[in-house]
Amino acid sequence: DVKVTQSSRYLVKRTGEKVFLECVQDMDHENMFWYRQDPGLGLRLIYFSYDVKMKEKGDIPEGYSVSREKKERFSLILESASTNQTSMYLCASSSRGGGYGYTFGSGTRLTVV
Amino acid sequence: KNQVEQSPQSLIILEGKNCTLQCNYTVSPFSNLRWYKQDTGRGPVSLTIMTFSENTKSNGRYTATLDADTKQSSLHITASQLSDSASYICVVDSGFQKLVFGTGTRLLVSP
Numbered sequence: 001d002v003k004v005t006q007s008s009r010y011l012v013k014r015t016g017e018k019v020f021l022e023c024v025q026d027m028d029h030e031n032m033f034w035y036r037q038d039p040g041l042g043l044r045l046i047y048f049s050y051d052v053k054m055k056e057k058g059d060i061p062e063g064y065s066v067s068r069e070k071k072e073r074f075s076l077i078l079e080s081a082s083t084n085q086t087s088m089y090l091c092a093s094s095s096r097g098g099g100y101g102y103t104f105g106s107g108t109r110l111t112v113v
Numbered sequence: 114k115n116q117v118e119q120s121p122q123s124l125i126i127l128e129g130k131n132c133t134l135q136c137n138y139t140v141s142p143f144s145n146l147r148w149y150k151q152d153t154g155r156g157p158v159s160l161t162i163m164t165f166s167e168n169t170k171s172n173g174r175y176t177a178t179l180d181a182d183t184k185q186s187s188l189h190i191t192a193s194q195l196s197d198s199a200s201y202i203c204v205v206d207s208g209f210q211k212l213v214f215g216t217g218t219r220l221l222v223s224p
Contacts, residue, residue, distance in 0.1 A: 004156075009154075040216060041216065042202070042214040042215060042216040042217065043157075043202075043212075043214040044214075045212075088154075090156050090157075092156075102159070102212075103159075104149075104156035104157045104158070105156050106155050106156045107154065107155060107156045109154065
């Protein structure tokens with residue numbers, strides 16, 4: 001069964017900390033995505049990657065960076081966490097053709113205090 | 114502006130009853146429309162995907178319809194169960210995997 005795994009379900013960090021959110025997929029997918037989900041706003045794209053070492057900004061990249069050193073792993077980095085980055089973070093992956101192969105992880109609920 | 118609007122925002126129904134969720138979109142170009150189910154605190158799970166030429170698609174008790182002319186879609190849930198309590202998200206893929214998300218309908222199935 002296709003799987004996207006996010007390393008933590010819940011995370012609590014302090015303001016100013018550097019935070020790493022990890023995502024691993026086992027489907028040999030080329031594309032990987034990071035979204036954040038806030039009540040009433042739906043999912044918003046932060047960054048995506050079409051290949052190893054490749055990254056593209058999404059709609060809300062400010063305050064975030066990403067790393068994709070291996071095909072199966074896509075990391076989201078909060079350089080200096082702030083309280084307005086408290087949110088649900090969702091990773092997704094898809095094959096190059098997209099369509100039916102778009103799969104989400106279970107999410108990481110990040111709280112910045 | 115590319116947008117996906119869902120209605121109602123929330124809905125409460127009795128177990129065993131049917132319900133229909135609505136999705137209107139103004140996304141162009143259009144590649145496909147997807148419905149996802151998201152349990153509280155979990156990631157979305159795909160229910161159906163429809164391309165331009167598909168009018169209806171079923172997945173068990175879930176049936177999605179698409180009218181590409183009016184840019185409307187609906188998700189019909191038959192004989193609801195308590196486990197159907199979740200948020201249902203309508204998503205339009207405008208191509209190259211640029212997805213536009215609705216804000217979801219929160220469904221509560223009451224015993």
